Amino acid sequence: MAQAALSVPVFKLYGETAWPTPDLLHCESIPARSRLHDWQIKTHRHADLVQFLYVQAGRAQVSIEGQARQLGPGTLQVVPVMSIHGFRFSEDIQGCILSLAKPALDAMGAGVQGQPFDRPGAYAAGSDRAHLDDLFARLLDEYAVPRAERELMLHALLGALLVWVARRAGERPQQVASAQSRGQQHLAQFSRLIERHFRTHRPIDFYAQAIGVSTAHLNALCRQLAGRSALQLLNQRLTLEGKRNLVYTAMTVSEVADSLGFSEPAYFSRFFKRETGCTPKGFRLQRRGQR
Structure with a gap:
């Protein structure tokens, strides 16, 4: 079983190996991606x-960790980190899929009891159907159209969604969450440590020691479970923050470099171009031209 899991592709969304946006979330309609794949999203994680x-509207067949279920209108499915899953949709499917980076979820859901986002769960909207319809419509609209204070509004809408899920999960009898493998626990711990320290440019040895594993073992886990080395995951988070600052703030390139712990703007520019193929200034101009 473990060996089979290693052959399951690891994607950022589906079919993409790089996070496609400077945001820590991605929001799109279900048909937008599923129609490109003949209404079937094959097994991945x-x-x-x-x-x-x-x-x-319509129907969705969801398979998570080998367990299949049918979802009808007014149903919200939570798909946790690293869970092996796939979808099959009816051609009349309507709805939304929200992808939230784990660091953002950890920060926003820090006070939530029972860890409802760490296990699969399907929740019927019931009498809250209009509320959820409106919430997802506003998320899609706010995500698609840049406005002043966009990030603040997205956080508010996300907070409302997380509270709704947490309350629905709290209404159920307590269930024992499926045990993560030790490797998955270590990867989750590495992700939390990256979020805390990525601006300080600590070596991978620092993270391995904090987790209690060797550097070689941490690298092997990252490659097996995330498809990237530990350093690549660290650089990926640093690059993402650079992108966000370039797109959503008025900071100069020099100020962005300083905020990310680079001793010289030139070092940041070389790092950013190596990771993205584009200079910070070029990336900012390109993104602003798309807005």
């Missing part, structure tokens, strides 16, 4: 994001 699939 995500190393560092949680997904919320909300069905508003």
Whole structure:
């Protein structure tokens, strides 16, 4: 079983190996991606994001860790980090899928009891159907159209969604969460440590020691479970923050470099171009031209 899991592709969304946006979330309609794949999203997993699939019309067949279920209109499915999953949709499917980076979820859901986002769960909207319909419509709209204070509004809407899921999960009898493998626990711990320290440019040895494993073992786990080395995952988070600052703030390139712990702007520019193929200034101009 463990060997089979290693052959399951690790994607950022589906079919993409790089996070496609400077945001810590991605929001799109279910048909937008599924129609490109003949209404079937084959088995895959995500190393560092949680997904919320909300069905508003049509049907969805969801398989998570070998357990299959049918979702009808007004149902929200939580897909945890690293869970092996796939979807099959009816051609009349309508709804939304929200992908939230684990660091953002950890920060926003820090006070939530019972860890409802660490295990699969399907929740019927029931009398809250209009509330969820409106919530996802506003998330899609706010995500798609840049406005002043966009990030603040997205956080508010996400907070409302997380509270709704947590309360629904709290209404159920307590269930024992499926045990993560030790490797998955270590990867989750590495992700939390990256979020805490990525601006300080600590060596991978530092993270391995904090987790209690060797550097070689941490690298092997990252490659097996996330498809990237430990350093690549660390650089990926640093690059993402650089992108976000370049797109959503008025900071100069020099100020962005300083905020990310680079001793010289030139070092940041070389790092950013190596990771993205584009200079910080070029990336900012390109993104602003798309807005």
